[in-house]
Amino acid sequence: SVARRAVAEVAQRDKVPRPVGFVPPPPPCPGNIHHFKI
């Protein structure tokens, strides 16, 4: 339908392209495992 196509176009237009080699930052929590996880 017309309504659906319009939503899809807006979503596509607003999507910010990520630069090549972009690595997303790690989530702030939980932190690294120092030894091993039970």
Add this chain to the structure above:
Amino acid sequence: VPAAPPAPLGCDDPESEAAAEAAVNYINGHSHHGYKFVLNRIENIRVLPQGANNEIIFLELDLLETTCHILSPTPLANCTVRSFTDHAVEGDCDVKLQKVNGQLSVLASKCHSNPDSNEDVHQVCPDCPLLALSNDTEVLATVTEALSDYNSKNAGAYLKLLEIGRAKIQYHPAHIVFVEFAVAATNCSTEEANVEACQLLPDDQSNFGFCTATKVIRPSQELQVNCQVYGHQVPTPDTPFLSRVFQSTT
């Protein structure tokens, strides 16, 4: 224009690590049973600003049990984390701290410890012995026999049982009981006959120790006992506390 609020602390930020270190030291320092724990992971951190240079920090920590008994003088940094195949024990702690002018202090802590499941250990190591209850008949018998054996073969103060730290039983291919227990010196010598009347020395004079024992029940009968007596810990100017050499008997 008001300043933007600071970015939330990440669990691996140095400030979070410093708070976790203070929390772990507090937890170990206020525990009187079992083993020392080390930090395994910061699960979560929340900071509530209370005003200038004053904040409350809530930490969720995942800790792991070490092989150092809580009474051991060994610094935490030198304690070995108990391996997964040794049936590791995890500690989950919620800690509330206050940070005033950069100084951290612990306000409250709440911890629960749980051993890994038997299934997890067996999946990695099918023949590894598993943790047994400290009131298990074979465990109690092994501890009693081990302590009696040690007292009968060593001169000096008669040692009494303080607590059983942990025990494991293996059934295949051999039937073996492994125990670890803390001991304390009494006012009797091991040569005295009436050991039932022996009293533990007051805390400020007492010598604590830690023993490990292995008893093979099948196919042959064999007992091995190893005790380390930490000794009376009085720091003096020429022998700083951490560098003292403690009396050790095997």
